[in-house]
Amino acid sequence: MNGLPIDLALAWESLPALFDGLKVTAILTALPLLLGLALAFPICFARMSDRRWLALLAEAFVTFFRGAPLLILLYLVYYGLGQIEALREGPFWILFGSPFGCAIVALSLNHAAYMVEVLRGGLLAVPHGIVEASEALGITRRNIFIWVKMPLAIRYGLKAYQNEVVSFIKGTAIVSVVTITDLTAVANSIFEQTYDPFTPILCAAAFYWAFVNIIRLGFGLWGRWLNRHNAEDVAADAGVPGRGAALRRTSDLGQVTP
Amino acid sequence: EKLRLGNEGVYPPFSMVDSSGNLTGMEPELAREMCKRIGADCEIVVMDFKALIPSMLQGKFDGIVTQISPTPERVEKALFAMPIVYNPATFIVKKDSDYTLTKEGVTGKGLRIALQRGASMVPYIHKHFGKDTFTEVYYDNPDQMKLDLLAGRLDLVFDSKINWTLELIAKPEGKDYKLAGGDHWLGDPAIPEAERGYSWIFPKKSEELVKRVNTALAEMIKDCTYTKIRKKYVPVATLASEAACANVN
Amino acid sequence: MTMHAPAPDAAKEPGRLAITISGLVKHYGSHRALNGIDLEVRRGERIVICGPSGSGKSTLIRCINALERHDGGSIVVNGIELTADEGTVQDIRQEVGMVFQHFNLFPHLTAIENCMLAPQLNRGLTKARAEKLAMHYLERVHLADHARKYPSRLSGGQQQRVAIARALCMEPRILLFDEPTSALDPEMVNEVLGVMEELAASGVTMLCVTHEMGFARRVADRCVFMDHGEIVESRDAASFFQAPESQRLRDFLAQILR
Amino acid sequence: MTMHAPAPDAAKEPGRLAITISGLVKHYGSHRALNGIDLEVRRGERIVICGPSGSGKSTLIRCINALERHDGGSIVVNGIELTADEGTVQDIRQEVGMVFQHFNLFPHLTAIENCMLAPQLNRGLTKARAEKLAMHYLERVHLADHARKYPSRLSGGQQQRVAIARALCMEPRILLFDEPTSALDPEMVNEVLGVMEELAASGVTMLCVTHEMGFARRVADRCVFMDHGEIVESRDAASFFQAPESQRLRDFLAQILR
Amino acid sequence: MTNLSLADLAGYMRQLGEGALITLELFLTSFALAFIFGVLIGIATLSRSRVVQGIWRVYASIFMGVPSLLVIFLTFYGGSAMLGAVLGEFGARIDISPFGAGVIAFTVVYAAYIAELVRGAIENLPKGQFEGARALAIPPAIMWGKVILPQVMRLALPGLVNVWSFMLKETPLVSLAGLQDLVAAAKIAAGATKEPFIFFVATALVFIAFSALSFRLASRLETRLDRGQRREAAGRSSSRAAA
């Protein structure tokens, strides 16, 4: 074998199958992202709650679903729940009976656990003084949360959110353990039929790369829009080193994760 | 001479790891015996089935001592030694199922069939039953198929007969299931009945080694060592050519 | 041990009192930040509070609009006694505007949006009316031209003026300032002090923690000197500077006026 | 157009000159921050530099110890001409200590470690000797008691004094200060100015950018007024304040002394 | 319902333990290498050179954009071929073990992440820190070692902890390339005993325990590195953070 022999004919032939795989990957990304986010809010409130038992419970949730490798989590949900007779008879079997249902449940739980921390980080990064100022204006707690804390938390947490989404997309590559034929599974089966070590894997990699980078681009635009208040086009408005910018930067840090 | 051989390790009773970490089962024992006879010092490495063939093709193994069916793509890439197991594929269905396992009998029924990802059963089903006749579900190993079959997510399985007979049909939890549709030979149909079977494989360049392996295996079958080892793990005959040793213990 | 002498007629006419504080005590853990404060502020009075760092000036100011809960004594604002009750707190905060040392503007909102938020949320003003109101007060702090800018585009002095306009938009009867100029570059101090002088002239009740003694001299009706959580001296501005009674105040003034 | 008049004997005795700057030019992009500066500083002289924001004071100071590379003219420090050569730069920096507006202490090192770092590394002192040296200078800035504290545990004034001690530990012959008190609370300014006065009395050559006119009056041999990258006026401290020649300086002093 | 003898269970659990050690070894080796390369790359990419920036962009975008699983497959199955292409016949004979493939893949992938963190942290460091060091005539090498990097590590720590946990969770992927790690051991035990859940739950617990433990350690380390950075431990800052 010489060079990196990419078999163009094989690559061309595999395109339709790879596209189908990509569609599956996209669905397995989109749904858990929505569900996980929705789930993350109440858990995040619990985690930040003053009630000790609630906070502990939420922390346990986060520890568990962040700690357990997705590979094993999926396996346990899919094959494990399938062994429970009562569940098989019950109404939830529509969900747990299908590999998609299981994958979406497992992925959503995993994503939620990470999002709890992203959300919490964003909320904690909101400068206390700004919250105090809102209180001093007599704005109610609920309104402060909706109009001040959340908009800022989203800005501070955006980078971390992007990283989580990106890593999440890549994490879906293991759903083939529960019989789902996603992009990676397609590439693998082509590989197992042809034993060509480069073509299918590199093709799939290119698909992932494009998918991930489109998402990143989207986040970039979103972030630019959200942070228009810090844009530096009206340059040398000197004197003011933009407190917002400084805060944002420090809060980004540490969040540059996969 | 040192040989690195690959084996699956999770395919009882042909191959498994016991609780003290030793690789046992019919294949490893046969392989050890074979090595003794050709005078080689063998190291058997356990690896995921899917990783075995590509690893050998990349030169990481000198051979694979797990039963492999001779599909055309594989025959093109590797040398097959003489068959060591005739383990045809068959269907496993619920006892009360009433369809016939022909293309006509299953079309339009929306049956969910379990197949091993990357295994030779997949192209076989496509060829004889069509791509869209069944809803195909792919698994990494037969254990997962069995769990899903028992969980009611599957209608039927198409997989190796011997394993499923031993692992499901013969066991109490298999009381609701039966074999159906007869034996299916996945290899080249041109091969005569008597020579059919799954083999160990070796890299293309190892012709000389394959010859020695074949000689050793033929001897083992002939002096009934093969059957002795087989009987430790598998209660039914696995090769037509071992018929002469039926009474050996 | 406090020596302050409220204007004699104040006590007799409670309706003319904007704030009545008596026996105010505040602990942080075991630390006693306020140690029995008595203070009466008449309608329209302008009071400057000064004292060494850690003497409890901020704490006092923050107790008045319930950013800190007090542990003892009572605070009555415009006839309403401040309790832990959420409704009372909101009521009082509507009456009391506050301007912070670090402005605490909402970085994601423009100057005018900063001003509009509270009126819209609390007083149910329509967008158009809130905007008109906000514009009115931004003009008053000479910032009409900068209404559509984000805080990060404004100089420190301008930011602080937006913060003042934001507080004014609640049309509070009392304004609290906590060192409003000490985070500013010397050149920007003047513009903010100018605006505060104008406000003072318009008859708003003002409590202002500041070390700008020039401002105190020009504007204050009364100066209050605090130390160790107590009011040490409280008298009209002229005699405060010229004839300080206590040694502590004399030392302090010597430091400040250098 | 510069009007400064170096002490007449200085030019004749180059050995007595600590710094000679002539025709110094510095660009930032197309912006000319320094526009032909000529300045001679004698050994032991204490010069205060003032001027409006953006006039190039910091840039001048920073060019002297090569934190900025100059684009034209020459700087000679203790007889060594400053070039781009790394060795020369290091040599000059050994001679010139600098104290920044924002202290720039190393936050992960204690006060004494901050002071020990450079002597140990540059002058090859043993740890024990560096410690003794550092302690000596920390005592000199009245901080012996705080030697083992981290910067964040010190007040602003104390931090700036550590920064001075750190610069002194290099035993430089020239000290540069860039607005050393302008980041400090009013109460802390005094302690730093006190230390600087003591240093001045000990005969170190000092160049100090500051707007503390009290300090300038008490300590400076000469005051230099800069505007638009040029030295507009340069004369002894007394006549600088009492009889400013140019209108620009008069306006400036009016602002500052308010 | 289990027909697993206690001795067998213990035996397989011991194998799981051995697998866990391999996982741990793989993880620690990869993390250490990724850390070293990440810091070096992070510093190198501060260079303004267009070429350096270009290479960095391509490298980061590829390895941050592609699942690690594919990188592992590519290194494991394509590695020898790639070496062969680069080094000729000699390289082709260099065999890449699953362990090696895992280490290479994780190092390449996570060095990119760590480099990004380190870059970010260096850029976030106040410029005054560099100037302070330069004004003291501290030579560059020592400036990096004694002044800049200690502070960078403090700033980058939370991010490093994240990378740590991501990498930990991805280590089981190497089992798909044939490494006999914890997950592979669990699969073998499951295959032999037909009791998958016992072993998979045990595996999950090992991972959860390890990651919980490492988060504990990380927060300890954080407080340690923060020494001197925060004002009085009690007092305001803490009460504010809690609010």
Ligand SMILES: Nc1ncnc2c1ncn2[C@@H]1O[C@H](COP(=O)(O)OP(=O)(O)OP(=O)(O)O)[C@@H](O)[C@H]1O
């Ligand atoms: N949230 C808090 N937790 C604990 N102690 C606090 C808190 N806020 C203030 N303190 C303490 O209470 C005392 C009074 O603080 P306060 O902020 O009112 O002083 P101040 O007079 O405003 O000082 P400064 O001039 O520095 O702003 C100080 O000793 C301070 O350390």
Ligand SMILES: Nc1ncnc2c1ncn2[C@@H]1O[C@H](COP(=O)(O)OP(=O)(O)OP(=O)(O)O)[C@@H](O)[C@H]1O
């Ligand atoms: N790194 C830089 N890049 C571009 N322009 C700069 C830079 N540093 C300074 N300048 C510009 O050079 C001019 C002189 O700046 P310098 O910092 O020397 O002023 P200054 O007199 O110290 O002002 P201040 O009193 O505000 O500190 C200013 O117009 C400034 O905007």
Ligand SMILES: [Mg+2]
């Ligand atoms: Mg205060």
Ligand SMILES: [Mg+2]
């Ligand atoms: Mg400056």
